[in-house]
Amino acid sequence: MSEQSNVITIDGTEYKEEELSQDQSYFINQIRDLQAKAANLKFQLDQVTVAQNAFTNSLIQSLKTEDKEEVVNG
Numbered sequence: 536m537s538e539q540s541n542v543i544t545i546d547g548t549e550y551k552e553e554e555l556s557q558d559q560s561y562f563i564n565q566i567r568d569l570q571a572k573a574a575n576l577k578f579q580l581d582q583v584t585v586a587q588n589a590f591t592n593s594l595i596q597s598l599k600t601e602d603k604e605e606v607v608n609g
Contacts, residue, residue: 541553
């Protein structure tokens with residue numbers, strides 16, 4: 536089996552990672568790390584958004600229940 540080299544494509548041009556300069560490899564590693572962080576932050580934002588919606592809906596439901604009790608007891 537032959538070992539496949541890592542190739543990246545930028546603006547339609549393919550580059551073998553082992554042929555890039557140290558700086559270029561560093562930039563690629565930074566970009567990959569930032570992409571992973573962005574994906575993780577989006578994941579966390581989705582969780583926060585769902586939790587916020589759940590608490591908002593719980594508050595609204597609580598207020599509606601309280602309003603109904605005041606009308607009955609009022």
